[in-house]
Amino acid sequence: MATETLLVVDDEADLLSGLKRLLAPQFGCRVMTAQSARDALALVETEAVDLVLSDVRMPDLDGVELLRRLRADHPQTAVIMMTAYGSIDLAVRCLKQGAYDFVTKPLDPARLFHAIGNCLEHQRLLRKAASMEAQLQARAGTAQFVGASPVLRRVLDTVARIAKLDITVLIRGESGTGKELAARALHALSRRSGQRMVTVNCPAIPEALLESELFGYRKGAFTHAAQNHKGLLEQADGGTLYLDEIGDLPVALQTKLLRTLQESEIRPLGATRTLKIDLRVIASTNQDLEAKVRSGAFREDLFYRLNVVSITMPALRAMREDIPQLARHFVGTCAQELGVEPKVLSPDAVRALIEAPWPGNVRQLQNAIRRALALAPSDPIEVEHLGLAPIDPGNSCAELDSLLALPYQEARAQLLKNFTCKYLNFHLTRTAGNVSQAARDCGLERQSLQHLMRQCAVRSDDFRS
Incomplete structure (x- = not known):
């Protein structure tokens, strides 16, 4: 202790x-x-x-x-x-x-x-x-998400609102943004939470095996089918089926999946009769499905069937004010996972984390903290332990691009929030976390600076030497 x-x-x-x-x-x-x-x-x-x-x-x-x-x-x-x-x-x-x-x-x-x-x-x-x-x-619901940025809160509010509605949900977002976490939260908060959530990683299953894995088969349906095999769709009966990276599903299987969603029934390979199933489908993708529809690589009718409600997970660069809190969270969880003592992040390390581009999003941040815990010989964790790539001067354009899909007022507010977060980080780093001195440097009343710090979830403790 x-x-x-x-x-x-x-x-x-x-x-x-x-x-x-x-x-x-x-x-x-x-x-x-x-x-x-x-x-x-x-x-x-x-x-x-x-x-x-x-x-x-x-x-x-x-x-x-x-x-x-x-x-x-x-x-x-x-x-x-x-x-x-x-x-x-x-x-x-x-x-x-x-x-x-x-x-x-x-x-x-x-x-x-x-x-x-x-x-x-x-x-x-x-x-x-x-x-x-x-x-x-942390075992269920939106508690697994760490952060208080408006863009994340908006997503979590949507998850909480639609979780109990038995409708199909399409979760979109870049790789590493937490799409599976959102799917698990939807299931945990739903009326089906007492039943299984079955995950299908569409790109990970060889195309030749996808149909038999999804729909199952009966004994003798093909060579080596020595016994009946219950497919993933049937295993999810009564619960939730999560189709991870649905954009990689072959067109032929898209047709069968569409029929399953429309009729609420499946026919295993080699079966003579269909089986009724009752499940909720949640799908996710990091691809532009509309473009795939236009090119013929994804069925338009399946797209509309899946896209009843769409949730877009924000990129980490769009919620930079959450990075210090996320980093502290991962220091705790990764230290426990690795069996090592948690370490403190130095002010320079916190600043570097906030300013990094994070193309791999939250997953990349977690891996950076895991690496730092393994490499840092003692407190504190410094920038060199994080293994961050040099910052691309063009990254500010990428950050702006990530906000363009938002409504104007929300995008403007988020851009201002990102600036405020960086501004506070700069001045608190200079003053080693001395709030009174930072307020004087910024030309603000101390209470005004503390109000901004609370808005951006910034703690003076993160900048102590």
Whole structure:
């Protein structure tokens, strides 16, 4: 377990040094001190603090205002208040503002130890509960998607809306954008979630075997057909059939698939009768199916049958503000997969990840993090560990092109969001995550900069040296 950090805030230097000597061995934690609320706020911007123990009466900025700011900007940090002016009204006020507990001066060591011990244990339980909830949610639904960008939220809202409707869905998008994740979310949130989801990777099955794999066969249907074989369509009966890269399905099989969708029945090879099936079809493609229809490589009637509802998965370059959060997510999951300790990404590495072109999208980002965890000898992960290709100066054109299919207002807003993300990244890198200094450099109020950081899911912790 990582060492917990406790920050003691008081304008009395002797009390600070005494509490530091007392608390560090008692709780085995790192104890930091600050002689003013402003110093404490600056420390919390650059350090991950589990608990703040703060005096109420301090010059300039008092403990109540410190509590308010901590709850607003760092809600994961617990706060215990202490004061020589221990009135019930003040205690209630602090508790209403979000303080975990309240102790009075002169400090009773037993009471103080009890309050801090309970608070740290509460923090551990919250972290454990959040971890367990995330693990449970990650098994199904849209919880598998990481990010808060508008373009991703719009896709996930669509998934949530149509999941329970028993209609055919066509998922489009570049390779590595998470089309199969979207298909699994649709199934997990549907009324068929208790049944199987059967995946057919159309390009991976040899053309000569596709028909028998899809439709199945009866004993004696052909040489080596020694017994009945249930095809993938029949295996999906009652559940969901996911046709991955449907654009690679041969035209002859497209005809049979269309008939299956129209009649809700199949005829295995060698069978004399058809079998009724009940399934939902979800298909995906990274190809231009309309162009394939025009060239005759894809049946127009099958295209319209599949394209009842279309979902387009965004390219990673269209949601750059999600990259730091995605990278942190993959550091955790890939470290567990590889059996290694998670590592921290350096500010330069975060910046490089945000600016990379990502032609392979989220899958490429995941592989870059996996590679870095394997190669970085210790914290932090640096740019050279990521194995990124040099940035193409023409990449900004590719980023713009990826937004052209969106409505004007949405495309404009997304382009502004991408710029804001890069702008924040530049200034927070320069200031090593010091939000106050970055705000001054940008000519913004600190609260305005923090508002932009929340919009772009940017954390000051990602830029600490």
